Amino acid sequence: MSYPSMESDDDDDISECNADEGDFYELLIAGERVGEWLDTIRNRDKTKVVRLRAVRELTAAMDTKEAYAEEARQAEAATVLTKALTLTQDEELMDAISAAISVCGGALSRGSTSREFDFLGYKVRIKESSLGDGLGARMWGASYLMCKDLASAPSLLAGKRVLELGAGVGVCGLLARELGAERVVLTEALFPGVLKNLADSAAFHCEAASDLPPDTCPAGEDAPYRTAKGVPCMRWHPDGRGTGTHVSPGDLRFDYGNVSVRYLDWSEEDDKVTESSLAPGLPPRLPPDEKFEVILVCDCLYEMEHATWLPLAIASRLAPHGRCHILCPVRYEDMFKAFRSNIRSRGLRVSVEVAQDSEWDRAGIRGSAEYPGGFTRLRIEWLTSPATDWDRTHMEWCTY
Numbered sequence: 001m002s003y004p005s006m007e008s009d010d011d012d013d014i015s016e017c018n019a020d021e022g023d024f025y026e027l028l029i030a031g032e033r034v035g036e037w038l039d040t041i042r043n044r045d046k047t048k049v050v051r052l053r054a055v056r057e058l059t060a061a062m063d064t065k066e067a068y069a070e071e072a073r074q075a076e077a078a079t080v081l082t083k084a085l086t087l088t089q090d091e092e093l094m095d096a097i098s099a100a101i102s103v104c105g106g107a108l109s110r111g112s113t114s115r116e117f118d119f120l121g122y123k124v125r126i127k128e129s130s131l132g133d134g135l136g137a138r139m140w141g142a143s144y145l146m147c148k149d150l151a152s153a154p155s156l157l158a159g160k161r162v163l164e165l166g167a168g169v170g171v172c173g174l175l176a177r178e179l180g181a182e183r184v185v186l187t188e189a190l191f192p193g194v195l196k197n198l199a200d201s202a203a204f205h206c207e208a209a210s211d212l213p214p215d216t217c218p219a220g221e222d223a224p225y226r227t228a229k230g231v232p233c234m235r236w237h238p239d240g241r242g243t244g245t246h247v248s249p250g251d252l253r254f255d256y257g258n259v260s261v262r263y264l265d266w267s268e269e270d271d272k273v274t275e276s277s278l279a280p281g282l283p284p285r286l287p288p289d290e291k292f293e294v295i296l297v298c299d300c301l302y303e304m305e306h307a308t309w310l311p312l313a314i315a316s317r318l319a320p321h322g323r324c325h326i327l328c329p330v331r332y333e334d335m336f337k338a339f340r341s342n343i344r345s346r347g348l349r350v351s352v353e354v355a356q357d358s359e360w361d362r363a364g365i366r367g368s369a370e371y372p373g374g375f376t377r378l379r380i381e382w383l384t385s386p387a388t389d390w391d392r393t394h395m396e397w398c399t400y
């Protein structure tokens with residue numbers, strides 16, 4: 001799989017770039033194969049022929065397939081190979097291991113990549129690492145469709161406090177910033193590689209999007225400004241100070257003006273945890289009482305527990321009269337049924353709209369045909385304090 005370093009909003013290219021089920025399964029298989037090869041290379045009881053074959057197969061796989069290079073990185077193949085090199089006197093084996101180490105060096109350097117999108121004139125830049133860091137380290141097709149929806153209705157986000165759950169690389173939340181959201185919080189579970197990449201992505205976007213000269217923002221203050229599209233917005237401080245929590249210099253920051261990265265695990269939303277700090281280098285926990293006018297969720301229903309946890313997280317974070325927008329492929333209809341029922345039991349209501357084939361064909365999202373229910377949009381609000389600003393033309397509240 002190729003990872004172009006900067007993408008434009010070219011629909012034909014998108015199918016090659018967003019993560020999908022195929023990538024995930026390839027990674028699982030790659031993980032097993034790399035593990036087997038490394039075990040064989042380590043094992044000095046194996047014959048030279050067998051070990052040589054393992055080294056050569058590993059080298060070829062790392063050289064040609066991103067998933068294998070990533071798994072080799074995760075398994076610290078370079079360390080295993082270097083040790084194996086010191087423990088053999090056989091020249092043929094030494095040559096093969098040396099070649100493998102140099103391919104490993106190349107594989108290791110393919111860390112983070114950057115992409116740029118233009119959604120109807122609103123630009124978003126993101127960083128991605130690899131699926132080996134966690135599913136959220138790459139952007140998924142549902143996010144791409146959601147961004148198209150958001151960019152076509154910017155008034156739904158302008159001036160709002162926006163939370164993205166299971167944000168992954170944060171593309172929807174970062175677009176919300178460009179659409180004039182007052183505050184954007186990008187959240188993820190405790191997958192350190194995903195959280196760090198998310199912070200990196202936020203930094204990459206916010207730094208690029210800052211378009212005012214430094215002296216227009218007095219030290220210590222957030223000055224209101226307008227994005228390139230003229231939407232009122234907040235800007236980040238050009239000297240690198242955020243408005244919130246900082247980690248020690250040299251580490252990632254988690255606040256960029258009105259954009260913050262926070263830890264939020266859906267399953268813990270009942271616990272009312274007040275302690276805020278995680279391990280050093282990871283973002284703080286989102287305080288239990290912070291609520292939002294808009295919640296964005298993309299491709300976060302893929303395990304049965306999610307049908308219980310997500311309604312819990314949405315109910316605990318959605319402000320009265322707020323709106324929650326979900327875009328998801330439907331992998332198992334039963335999971336969606338359970339989700340809808342759990343949403344209703346929390347005093348919320350949900351409407352469902354199936355995205356048309358033509359929409360994802362246009363977006364070129366690879367893998368869409370793999371989902372039995374295609375892609376679906378869910379819109380959620382409180383039964384007793386509904387949102388005031390939905391376009392309700394296509395909405396029917398589910399009773400099933």
Ligand SMILES: C[S@@+](CC[C@H](N)C(=O)[O-])C[C@H]1O[C@@H](n2cnc3c(N)ncnc32)[C@H](O)[C@@H]1O
Pocket residue numbers: 134135136137138139140141142143165166167168169187188189191194264265266267297298299300309
């Ligand atoms: C398929 S990825 C989608 C990522 C992103 N929303 C997108 O569409 O590109 C699912 C995301 O949900 C996150 N996730 C899974 N379980 C979670 C939990 N219990 N709490 C918070 N996030 C979770 C994963 O880390 C991952 O980023």
